[in-house]
Amino acid sequence: MRNIPPSVKKPSRYSGAEVRTPLLPWEEADTRVLLAFPDVYEIGMSHLGILLLYELVNARRKTLCERVFAPWRDMEEHLRATGSPLVSLESARPARDFDVLGFSLSYELTYTNVLAMLDLAGIPLLRTNRRESDPVILGGGVCTLNPAPVAEFFDALLVGDGEEAILEIVDRVEDRKRRSGNRDALLRDLSEIEGVYVPGVSAKVSRRVLPDLAMSPLIPSPILPAMRVVHDRLSIEISRGCTRGCRFCQAGYAYRPVRERDPLLLLRYLQEVAPKTGYDEVGLLSLSAADYGCIDRLITDAMETLSPEESPCPSLPFGWTRSGRTPCARSGRSGRPGSRSRRRQARRGSGGPSTRRWTTATSCARPSGFSPTGGRGSSSTSWWGSPGRRRTTCARSGNWSGRCPRSHAGTGGGTS
Ligand code: SF4
Numbered sequence: 180m181r182n183i184p185p186s187v188k189k190p191s192r193y194s195g196a197e198v199r200t201p202l203l204p205w206e207e208a209d210t211r212v213l214l215a216f217p218d219v220y221e222i223g224m225s226h227l228g229i230l231l232l233y234e235l236v237n238a239r240r241k242t243l244c245e246r247v248f249a250p251w252r253d254m255e256e257h258l259r260a261t262g263s264p265l266v267s268l269e270s271a272r273p274a275r276d277f278d279v280l281g282f283s284l285s286y287e288l289t290y291t292n293v294l295a296m297l298d299l300a301g302i303p304l305l306r307t308n309r310r311e312s313d314p315v316i317l318g319g320g321v322c323t324l325n326p327a328p329v330a331e332f333f334d335a336l337l338v339g340d341g342e343e344a345i346l347e348i349v350d351r352v353e354d355r356k357r358r359s360g361n362r363d364a365l366l367r368d369l370s371e372i373e374g375v376y377v378p379g380v381s382a383k384v385s386r387r388v389l390p391d392l393a394m395s396p397l398i399p400s401p402i403l404p405a406m407r408v409v410h411d412r413l414s415i416e417i418s419r420g421c422t423r424g425c426r427f428c429q430a431g432y433a434y435r436p437v438r439e440r441d442p443l444l445l446l447r448y449l450q451e452v453a454p455k456t457g458y459d460e461v462g463l464l465s466l467s468a469a470d471y472g473c474i475d476r477l478i479t480d481a482m483e484t485l486s487p488e489e490s491p492c493p494s495l496p497f498g499w500t501r502s503g504r505t506p507c508a509r510s511g512r513s514g515r516p517g518s519r520s521r522r523r524q525a526r527r528g529s530g531g532p533s534t535r536r537w538t539t540a541t542s543c544a545r546p547s548g549f550s551p552t553g554g555r556g557s558s559s560t561s562w563w564g565s566p567g568r569r570r571t572t573c574a575r576s577g578n579w580s581g582r583c584p585r586s587h588a589g590t591g592g593g594t595s
Pocket residue numbers: 421422423424425428429430431432466467
């Protein structure tokens with residue numbers, strides 16, 4: 180796919196020219212996973228789930244994880260006309276050479292793109308037609324709550340949170356390779372993993388739930404995309420699930436129960452990692468971010484830290500000063516002329532410091548130091564929290580330590 184003809188629009192979708200941490204060489208990896216997003220690059224790179232799994236799998240020993248996105252129609256026509264296969268973004272290896280091809284199913288309209296990608300990769304569409312040499316086709320994401328419509332096309336479907344289950348799946352795949360086991364035996368193995376539904380094998384499946392958001396990493400070196408993506412900012416998941424429990428809302432049910440991330444870990448991440456990523460904005464992700472237990476303290480302290488001179492905007496542009504932007508420590512880039520925060524400044528019509536003051540209350544019982552525990556990541560700095568240690572703090576009390584008085588865990592929210 181690197182041989183991009185001039186007729187293809189937005190070639191940076193396929194170039195792989197991103198700022199990112201180098202990966203394990205292909206030859207040194209025992210297990211190779213390809214994460215596929217069935218939509219174009221700029222949409223897929225705005226999806227936090229695929230980036231989280233990418234980080235987790237690459238942190239596993241002797242494991243390589245790469246990405247592939249759906250080609251736009253012009254590129255698809257080029258691939259079909261030249262007989263070229265669908266290849267990964269990083270190493271440009273054919274998708275069918277990987278051990279696992281995992282699709283993220285975020286919305287049903289991408290189902291046809293999944294089939295197009297399988298077709299371009301030269302992998303049989305129906306699971307019953309697949310050969311021993313074909314990769315395991317895995318599906319995950321919120322759509323798998325109803326796996327039946329796509330069950331004929333996937334070897335296994337992961338229902339629920341993927342952080343733990345993806346590593347268990349890779350363990351089983353690696354075992355199969357070591358023992359030269361067959362495909363049917365592997366699928367039976369996979370069906371024993373909690374949250375994994377194997378069509379034709381599993382009778383039923385229960386949704387996999389990550390018990391504590393501290394077990395999901397904050398990405399230490401996020402990929403800086405090769406082009407402007409839809410959500411062109413550093414995304415940080417502050418909580419999962421929603422306290423509101425609206426009856427009509429799929430997400431409110433799909434992501435139950437409510438789990439909140441340690442605010443001290445978030446603040447430390449914002450202070451130490453965010454300014455080095457090359458992004459000029461950070462987004463605090465949640466189904467309902469305003470319901471995060473200490474959202475006001477988190478935003479206030481983050482603003483004090485990241486933009487002490489100005490920028491009261493809650494979308495948290497950081498590193499911004501009147502003279503320009505702090506250069507990125509990784510890429511050396513100092514900013515793009517058309518960046519969103521710059522445009523926003525211009526729209527406000529001032530370009531200078533805001534007159535609005537953001538203050539920080541100092542009466543909280545903040546612990547003297549941050550102590551995120553080391554996780555299983557290969558990085559020297561681990562951006563994991565401490566499972567079971569909840570410093571979720573209530574906005575009403577203003578206290579950073581102690582348990583949140585709202586008892587979310589296991590309830591799935593539901594105040595309605
Ligand atoms: S408040 Fe929560 S449950 Fe209600 S619609 Fe929004 S995300 Fe869904």
